[in-house]
Amino acid sequence: MKNNFYIKVFSKINSHNEWDKLKEIIVGTSTGTMATLTWKNKKQPSEELLTKAYDLAQKACPKWFYDEVEEDLNNLSSTLESLGVIVHRPNPFDLTEMYGTPFWKTTSNNIYNTRDLHLVVGNSVIESPSYLESRYYEPTALYPIWYKYFESGFKWIAGPKPMLNYEVKPPYYRSEDDRELTEEDKKHIELTGGRLEKLHKLAEKEIIFEAANTVRMGKDLLYLISSSGNELGAKWLQSVLGDEYKVHTTRDIYRSSHIDSTVMCLKPGLVLLNDTRVNEKSCPNIFKSWDKLYFSDVAPTSEAELKHQKEVRDPIGYELEEMGFQTNLHDMSSPWVGLNFLSVDPQTVIVDERQSGLIKLLESNKFDVVPIRMRHIYTQGGGIHCATLDTVRESKLESYF
Numbered sequence: 539m540k541n542n543f544y545i546k547v548f549s550k551i552n553s554h555n556e557w558d559k560l561k562e563i564i565v566g567t568s569t570g571t572m573a574t575l576t577w578k579n580k581k582q583p584s585e586e587l588l589t590k591a592y593d594l595a596q597k598a599c600p601k602w603f604y605d606e607v608e609e610d611l612n613n614l615s616s617t618l619e620s621l622g623v624i625v626h627r628p629n630p631f632d633l634t635e636m637y638g639t640p641f642w643k644t645t646s647n648n649i650y651n652t653r654d655l656h657l658v659v660g661n662s663v664i665e666s667p668s669y670l671e672s673r674y675y676e677p678t679a680l681y682p683i684w685y686k687y688f689e690s691g692f693k694w695i696a697g698p699k700p701m702l703n704y705e706v707k708p709p710y711y712r713s714e715d716d717r718e719l720t721e722e723d724k725k726h727i728e729l730t731g732g733r734l735e736k737l738h739k740l741a742e743k744e745i746i747f748e749a750a751n752t753v754r755m756g757k758d759l760l761y762l763i764s765s766s767g768n769e770l771g772a773k774w775l776q777s778v779l780g781d782e783y784k785v786h787t788t789r790d791i792y793r794s795s796h797i798d799s800t801v802m803c804l805k806p807g808l809v810l811l812n813d814t815r816v817n818e819k820s821c822p823n824i825f826k827s828w829d830k831l832y833f834s835d836v837a838p839t840s841e842a843e844l845k846h847q848k849e850v851r852d853p854i855g856y857e858l859e860e861m862g863f864q865t866n867l868h869d870m871s872s873p874w875v876g877l878n879f880l881s882v883d884p885q886t887v888i889v890d891e892r893q894s895g896l897i898k899l900l901e902s903n904k905f906d907v908v909p910i911r912m913r914h915i916y917t918q919g920g921g922i923h924c925a926t927l928d929t930v931r932e933s934k935l936e937s938y939f
Contacts, residue, residue: 547562547624548562548626548683548686548687548689548690549561549562549690549930550661550687550690550691550692550930551658551661551662551663551687551690551692551929551930552660552661552930552931552933553658553659553660553754553928553929553930553931553933554659554660554754554756554931554933554934554935554936555754555755555756555803555931555933555938556753556754556755556802556803556881556928557803557804557805557806557881557883557884558883558884558931558932558933559882559883559884559931559932559933560618560621560623560881560882560883560928560930560931561623561624561930561931561932562623562624562625562626562928562929562930563618563623563624563625563626563926563927563928563929563930564625564626564627564628564652564680564683564926564927564929565611565614565615565618565625565626565627565652565925565926566611566627566628566648566649566650566651566652566925566926567608567611567627567628567630567649567650568604568607568608568611568648568649568650568918569604569608569630569649570630570631570632570633570634570648570649571599571604571607571633571648571650572595572596572599572633572634572645573594573595573596573598573599573851573854573855573858573865573866573867574595574644574645574646574647574672574864574865574866575591575592575595575636575644575645575858575863575864575865576642576643576644576645576671576672576863576864576865577636577642577643577644577862577863577864578641578642578671578864579862583862587861587862588636590861591858591861591863592634594854594857594858595634595645595854595858595865596634597850597854598850598851598854598855598867600850603846603914606913606914607650607913607914607918610910610911610912610913610914611650611925613910613911614888614910614912614922614925614926615627617888617908617910618882618888621882621886621908623882624930626683626929628649628652628679628680628682628683629679629682629683630649630679631646631675631678631679633645633646633647633648633649634646637674637675639674639701639702639703640703641701641702641703642671642702642703644671644672644674645672646672646673646674646675646676647670647672647673647676647866648676648918649676649679650918650919650920650924650925651750651918651919651920651924651925652680652925652926652927653749653750653798653920653923653924653925653926653927654668654673654748654749654750654796654920654924655668655673655676655677655748655749656677656680656749656927657749657752657754657775658754658927658928658929659754659759659779659783660935661691661692661693662692662693662694662695662779663684663687663692663693663694663695664695664696664697664749664775664778665677665694665695665696665697666697666747666748666749666771667697667698667699667700667744667745667746667747667771668746668747668748668766669700669702669706669707669740669746669748669766671702672866674699677696687929695778697745697747697771697774698744698745698774700744700745700746701744702744704741704743705741706740706741706746707738707739707740707741707765708738708739708740708741709736709737709738709739710737710738710739710765710793711737714736719734721814722814722815723735725814725834726872726873728838729836729838729839729873730838730839730844730870730872730873731838731839731841731844731848733839733844733870735794735872737765737793737794738765739765740764740765740766740767740768741768742768742769742770744770745768745770745771745773745774746767746768746770746771747761747766747767747768747771747772747774747775748766748767748795748796750766750795750796750797750798750920750924751763751764751766751767751771751795751796751797752775752785752797753797753798753801753802753803755803755824755938755939756935756936756937756938757782757783757784757935757936757937758783758784758786758824758937758938758939759775759779759783759784759785759786760786760787760788760797760801760822760824761775761785761786761787761788762787762788762789762791762792762796762797762800762801763787763788763789764789764792764793764794764795764796764797765793765794765795766795766796769787772785772787782935786822786823786824788822790820791815791816791820791821791822792812792815792816794872796920796924798877798878798921798923798924799812799871799872799874799875799877799878799921800812800815800816800874800877801816801822802877802878802879802923804831804881804884804887804905805881805884805885806884806938807827807828807829807938808828808829808830808831808903809825809828809829809830809831810830810831810833810877811825811830811831811832811833812833812834812874812877813832813833813834814834814874815834815874816832817832824939827939831899831903833877833895833896833899834874834877835895835896836873836874836876836877836893836895836896837873837876837892837893837894837895838873839870839873839916840892840913840916842913843870843913843914843916843917846917847870847916847917851867851868851917852867852868854867855867855868866919869919870916870917870919871915871916871917871918871919871920871921873916875915875916875920875921875924876890876892876893876896876915876921877893877896877921878890878915878920878921878922878923878924879896879921879922879923880922880923880926880928882908885904885905885906886905886906886907886908887900887905887906887907887908888907888908888909888910888922889907889908889909889910889922890909890910890911890912890915890921890922891909891910891911891912892912897909910922912925
């Protein structure tokens with residue numbers, strides 16, 4: 539990947555919402571991705587065990603697969619540039635290097651989902667503390683970009699690093715045998731060739747959240763209390779934003795992770811909602827006066843990704859777990875990540891080309907849709923919105939309620 543962000547224009551950071559005219563953005567990368575290896579045993583792994591684990595982790599991430607991921611991200615970048623947007627790309631460190639704290643050791647995740655751990659609110663960048671050990675140093679891949687923006691000045695805030703030395707992720711159910719399948723569960727199984735998402739909660743011992751739990755709407759932010767954002771995280775976020783902003787919380791619409799497969803704001807007064815999870819009764823009160831587009835008719839998870847998951851990632855994941863490592867190899871995004879789009883302006887949206895139903899809905903509501911190919915959003919844990927982070931929009935701080 540060509541890292542040429544040093545010669546590009548860096549305006550003053552300014553982004554208040556999800557829809558105003560986009561001027562600058564960060565697009566993620568798959569460069570250097572390897573399956574994560576997290577070790578939480580007090581006894582250190584032997585060199586022989588580590589060597590075998592690394593061999594397996596690299597085998598789970600074949601070059602051809604990540605070449606395709608990078609090709610799609612490069613195409614997304616070119617598409618944005620053709621629409622007049624300045625694109626910056628992160629500079630990955632060695633993601634395979636194992637690091638640690640007094641409580642655990644791990645390798646890193648990837649630098650694909652740039653939005654996950656970064657919240658841009660006006661002229662502030664807030665780095666969020668993830669519940670995953672493997673994401674501890676992930677934000678540093680964007681530091682060269684932030685330091686260029688820092689020449690013009692912005693408020694740079696980093697959440698406190700959690701210790702993660704306890705049961706961070708208590709299970710949602712006491713036992714999977716106790717689980718009564720919801721309609722969402724049944725639809726998930728249908729769209730993923732039989733896979734059922736395992737659910738967990740988050741402990742409330744530390745401030746833990748990922749920025750992608752939030753939707754920005756000027757002076758108001760909606761924060762999803764979920765498996766990747768706890769109540770302490772919402773309380774901390776409100777404390778650093780101050781009285782000028784209001785952080786609204788919701789927990790009833792979605793039991794799992796990031797909010798941008800469930801709630802996507804298109805422009806003032808119009809929101810897209812995943813009707814598998816949200817209905818008129820459970821819709822957050824903040825959208826009471828807004829028009830709502832209810833939609834969930836996403837394309838099923840691609841057969842190619844399911845095949846790679848079943849034949850490569852899952853078997854290697856089980857083998858690594860038997861060796862004592864935790865890994866991300868069993869993780870796949872829900873099929874509703876297909877709702878994940880990026881607004882270039884209040885009239886133009888970039889959408890995954892496989893999502894024909896969503897494209898039809900948006901076009902029928904007078905939006906200009908730019909379809910692009912994103913082949914591996916499910917194994918990468920995020921779609922177009924996740925893999926991008928808007929840093930400059932032509933916007934000002936307003937209230938839309």
